[in-house]
Amino acid sequence: MTPLQLGDKTFSSRLFTGTGKFASNQLMQEAIEVSESELVTVALRRVDMNNQADDILKHLKHKRINLLPNTSGVRTAKEAVFAAQLAREALETNWLKLEIHPDPKYLLPDPIETLKAAEELVKLGFIVLPYVQADPVLCKRLEEVGTAAVMPLGAPIGSNQGLQTKEMLRIIIEQSQVPVVVDAGIGAPSHAADAMEMGADAVLVNTAIAVSPNPVEMGKAFKLAVEAGRMAYEAKLATKSMGAEASSPLTAFLDEL
Amino acid sequence: MTPLQLGDKTFSSRLFTGTGKFASNQLMQEAIEVSESELVTVALRRVDMNNQADDILKHLKHKRINLLPNTSGVRTAKEAVFAAQLAREALETNWLKLEIHPDPKYLLPDPIETLKAAEELVKLGFIVLPYVQADPVLCKRLEEVGTAAVMPLGAPIGSNQGLQTKEMLRIIIEQSQVPVVVDAGIGAPSHAADAMEMGADAVLVNTAIAVSPNPVEMGKAFKLAVEAGRMAYEAKLATKSMGAEASSPLTAFLDEL
Amino acid sequence: MTPLQLGDKTFSSRLFTGTGKFASNQLMQEAIEVSESELVTVALRRVDMNNQADDILKHLKHKRINLLPNTSGVRTAKEAVFAAQLAREALETNWLKLEIHPDPKYLLPDPIETLKAAEELVKLGFIVLPYVQADPVLCKRLEEVGTAAVMPLGAPIGSNQGLQTKEMLRIIIEQSQVPVVVDAGIGAPSHAADAMEMGADAVLVNTAIAVSPNPVEMGKAFKLAVEAGRMAYEAKLATKSMGAEASSPLTAFLDEL
């Protein structure tokens, strides 16, 4: 599998993970480690900036792991830019997952505020990965203001519904000049493999690993599925057909006996 | 992952493979070996019974591989029983994939002839794995006459359409007392993972590996996907929901700053 | 719309209906009348053969309505043949919906017993409409023994899931020489329209009308949907495409102003 170039880094793993909803930080650490994820998103508000012994970060010290602070909880571009600057200081990284979702029920992203914030954050030197609707025009506009990737959603966050926006994801992947990371909605390894087979550059999985009764096994399952999907994409899938073709040609061999 | 008990054998791998349609026997051998498949189906008519140096079998000598002769090409129960006996003699195994498909276009199986042949073959001492429509009642009847497994189809052979019969597969898996092997239609690793996540005991993949421009990489991709799907099934998937739940709880943390 | 030839009758309406599960016989009568259905299935066991004033039949006296007794409740071919003969006597019709479903949970039909009973009933002079899995080979075999139609299921009876077996229905419609009536699973007018657009000759709807809070309005809705789907089939649908085409050509007209 080819490594993924994203921003100023190169990743062996195309599985990005999150840190929310785990039953314990210990389980989170183990699940993320077996997943071999190299980019892990952390909500800024979960980092205790006055506490040297801050709990969650302590569990993300593996040398493979790069932190990706996110702005989850903000509702406007202005709040996002402020949160991003705090995150940069606190976590000493200019990478940022930009999330602006005013809607408390489905946590769907705001396209207007997201574009506005992305433009400003790029100018401020951030490596911006915006979480957005599967909107191909918006994704092009984000790319044009300089985001390092686009992160269209497959379905609402935490819904585990899989790629409900598949046709739009297909167009985004076809048109994008920056990596496409499918984020939100991926609820099973098959969904992750499906996204990779379509040509997504990576996927971000959080809920499906974190709330599984066995997050460590699930982390490993997602690792394998992402590799399987990427491998199949690189090896090229056979096309679907309406009619069957025999797996092996039919002959009249019994008649000959 | 728990090993699979099927007939009188135990399998570590839940990926069964086929031997049709490969560009060369050498590619077939390599793809099957990297797939780590332990049960490999061979059309009886492709085995040259008068030729000691028979080509295809020579490429299936790996100690991990068990042969599963199939009756592809027969149209009736009578022909199937005859073919099965030839296969047992030629390949020295009483395992049999029972395929009776009179229809030359879609190669869909005949339920009546299949049940009749299965009943007779079980009496003759065969370990019978019948290829059938995703018909829950037929699967129960096959189980009752003593087949070692049932092999319902996901879609027409060679169509790569995935699990078109998903709702019926779900019922078959729920009701079956013998292993359920999803056969036919699996065209991508995500389809294989999906079948395993639903609780299928194994999948059989042939066309999708054989006709890929890179069958060796594809064999490996399917191996990983089957493992991912099984692991997720054993670890238990989170349920789908309509509304999103936040990956991490929303707080008014910015207001506090 | 072309009328439907089926058995020895011609139908203007391609919506067949059922009589189970209505809150009252009066509601049933009204819903069926507004649906304009001309073929209405009745479970033999619901007909009180010793009672001249039998309730359910009294409500099906409309001159447009033809009765289609069904064998729901039988488990074997033998029981079905017996029930069919009782029905012929009681209802004075040789039309028969053949239903053999031993499984009490999903009411899925038994392919073996159904074919056996169909063959015998045809010989006994019945117009046989068998309820079956969406199994293209079984449908051909039923046609070969002389059934007047085939009635493949879209999904389990009463599930309202729509056309879960769509790919197999497509093949059945392509191959059948007798009318194809999609039965079971149709839970919304859009499902009925979808079946008709694919080329099904008719649909049978029961639960979705009967259990609606407003069965009369729902009966009318299904009538319209079946007509819409048939009309679109006869007028020919446009094909799906991956890329969009403009609804009207783009011009640089504003530049010219």
Add this chain to the structure above:
Amino acid sequence: MTPLQLGDKTFSSRLFTGTGKFASNQLMQEAIEVSESELVTVALRRVDMNNQADDILKHLKHKRINLLPNTSGVRTAKEAVFAAQLAREALETNWLKLEIHPDPKYLLPDPIETLKAAEELVKLGFIVLPYVQADPVLCKRLEEVGTAAVMPLGAPIGSNQGLQTKEMLRIIIEQSQVPVVVDAGIGAPSHAADAMEMGADAVLVNTAIAVSPNPVEMGKAFKLAVEAGRMAYEAKLATKSMGAEASSPLTAFLDEL
């Protein structure tokens, strides 16, 4: 069926139609008239403003028909506002379908420019119906600036793919305080019925009628399907279930005979 209140008008028909792609204006006129559509969109650039005998408008004189000029062909908010003002003068209506799609391949709408133009056009006294991605947050923002409806897409214009964005449409319908009109992608009467069954207030159909070999029959088919879907929505659909329930209760009646 309840009539639809939209802007300052009340509509009996919930099928909106378009005028592009018909083989002739005569066919267009007939198809639209049998469809009973009361709101018909016309691309401003197709109206010859210097020609009293302008062809397309001559064919839309039916007293039932209200014109809905659209801005198809513009790429920015500024162009849209200019086009809208021309349309208002030329067609003597302040109703406007706002379409801004810079992308010439899929004609997908631009969320940023659309919101900006909508806000300005509302201030200028237009009744604005914006064509947008199925983006629930964007739809709320459009509603907040005063659009009379929102018109989320089901799939790319002209693709006939149906409701590819179904999960997002569901959320939009749940949250919207203004009518939701599903626009683009509806390729068959079953798709239109499906949208109405979900609770969409109306659908706009153009390509599927215009490019059918028989647009007049297709216009009628869509009329029926929209009515069927709306009726079912008002009468309330039964819910889907996993397991079947018998259409009529099973009894041991044969045993009693």
